[in-house]
Amino acid sequence: MWIAAPAWATMLIAVMAAHAFGQSGSHSRRNSRDPGAKEISKYLISRESEPADLNAKDPPLLSVDAIIDKLMAANARRSAQLRGFQGKRKYDLQYHSFLGGHDASMEVLATYNAPDERTFSVISQRGSKLLLNRVLLKLLDSEKEAFEHRKQVELSPENYKFDLVGTDDATGSDCYVLTVKPRKENKFLYAGKIWVDAHDFAVVRMEGQPAKSPSFWVRDTQIDSHWKKVGNFWFIAH
Structure with missing residues (x-):
């Protein structure tokens, strides 16, 4: 299965490319519509996986606090069950x-081993040395940084203010739709909306923009990411 890199990667690529070439008003984009690089992954999961609920009903009315509590509990449970994964990513940057x-382009082997090991190995690379060294390699460093400080960037009341907008089934499943507003300026946080699956309590879609623009070189960065369920886990798909 193809799985994308973190949603904020688009914004970081744009910032780093602009700084690398020092051009006001210029922009960076990928040659794919996906907001992140693609990743083929092999998943190592626990045998305590829970079966899907085949008799799921319409989502019950819940308060925003109850939804976030269930989301965080479900995320913690899934994180504890995920033993690790390994996959290839292909970055193509124009x-x-x-x-x-x-x-420039770069192929990377990404490896995660629970609970806190995240590594990247460059398999191949070609193109502009400036983009390779100052953009793509720095992007990998930024992802390591975000992973090491994931408590500071996760969806939680400590990092975000949430408001319930309503429910929606546009993603193919019953979802709660919430607005998210960051409580602090951070290059890894964003402002926008999230769609939370009403049965699994997992984020299935996120749209918005960075909470903080780290450079005046970059304007109007938009993020629209979707997640897909693989077994009992949800991974970002595009």
Whole structure:
């Protein structure tokens, strides 16, 4: 299965590319519509996996606090069950400005071993050395940083203020729709909406924009990410 890198990767790529070339008003984009790099993963999960509820009904009316409590509890349970995964990512980056274009690509092996080991190994790379060294490699460092400080960037009342908008089934499943507003400025946080599956209490969609723009080089960065269920786990799909 194809799985994308973290949703905030688009914003970081744009910032790093702009700084690398020092061009005001220029922009960076991927040659794919996905907000992150693709990842083929093999999942190692526990045998205590719970079966899906085949008799699920319409979502009950819950308070926003109850939804977030259930979301955090379900995330903690899934995190405890996930033993690890390993997969390949392919980053293809194109940068355009009035001075011309540059491109680079990198193939990376991403490995996670519970509870706190996250590593990246570069398999191959080509293209602009500036984009490779100052954008893609730094992006991997930023993901390690976010993973090491994941308590500071997770969806929790400590990091976000939540409001319940209503329910929606546009994602193919019954969901609670919530607005999220960051309580602090952080390059890994965002403001927007999340769709929470009403049965699994997992985020299935997120849209918004970075809470903090780390550079005036980058404007109007939009994120629209979707998650897909694999077994009893939810992984970002695009």
